[in-house]
Structures are given as structure tokens and as C-alpha cells.
Amino acid sequence: MRDHNYFVYILTNIKRSVLYTGVTNDLSARLEEHKNGSKQTSFTSRYKCYYLVYFEHHQYIDQAIDREKEIKGWSRAKKDALISAENKDWKFLNDED
Template identity: 70%
Template sequence: MRDHNYFVYILTNKNKTALYTGVTNDLSIRLKQHIEGDSKFSFTLRYKCFYLVYYEHYKYIEHAIDREKEIKGWSRAKKNALIEIENKNWHFLNDDVIET
């Protein structure tokens, strides 16, 4: 297993009606890709999910991928509860993560 930095993250839209869960090795760059409309992220583009509301850090990609799959299988209520453990008011965390 490779030892690096990996992130599982959840994005939402402005009205917080849609959720997208993803995995990346560079959260700042990935957020910029979503915001800039990279076509490989068609779901986030269609639903305007550009706002980071939750993320977890992992040392190993295998663990991050397993966690992403786990979260993707959850109900909306369970995802909401997970977000609210760390981000009760669903503040958008983009400015905390994106490097300028």
C-alpha cells in the first residue's frame, strides 16, 4: 500500500439539496476542477455541487476508496448526520482548503 495523503469529501450545491461524494489525493486541486467545470465531473456540473461541507483524511488510498464506497451507499439522512458531526451548520469549507 502506498503511504500518502488522500481525502474523501462531500460537496453540495448552494441550496444543499444534492450531495456528491468523491476521493482525491489533492483536495485543493480537485475542488478547483469541480468549480471550473471539468467535464469528467458531470454530476457536480449538472447539480452545481461546488461547495465542500465535509472531508476526511486518509494515509492509504485503499482505505479512502473503501470509505468513499461506504458513504456512497448510505441514505441521505445518514450522510447528513455524518456532515453534522463536524460541520453542524453546513458551512462551506472551500476557503479553508483551496490554496490561492
């Protein structure tokens, strides 16, 4: 059986004032797209959300999408708590994925 890799991730800006939640099957490539993408009107471009502060791995895409939707529905405080539980200092994980 083939292993499947899907990631739910949260990005922030340099001031950590904005959060973006997404899902992908290639985290490194997706981070590069966010940072160097040509869509100047995208949320991540507009708010400069390029810094990975949280991610989780899922084997199945349905689970990853459901989790992304769940997190997107949360309050900012709940998202902050999720990030802080795994990344207490909110270090940028871009080079660690």
C-alpha cells in the same frame, strides 16, 4: 517513509439539496476542477455541487476508496448526520481546506 494524503469529501450545491461524495489525493486541486471543469455533463456540473461541507484524511488510498464506497451507499439521512457531526451549520469549507 513518505506521507500519503488522500481525502474523502462531500460536496453540495448552494441550496444544500444535493450531495456528491468523492476521493482525491489533492483536495484543493480537485475542488477547483469541480468548479471550473470543462465536463458540462458531469454530476457536479449538472447539479452545481461545488461547495465542500465535509472531508476526512486517509493515509492509504485503499482505505479512502473503501470509505468513499461506504458513504456512497448510505442513506441521505446518514450522510446528513455525518456532515452535521463535524460541520453543524454546514458551512462551506472550500476556503478552509
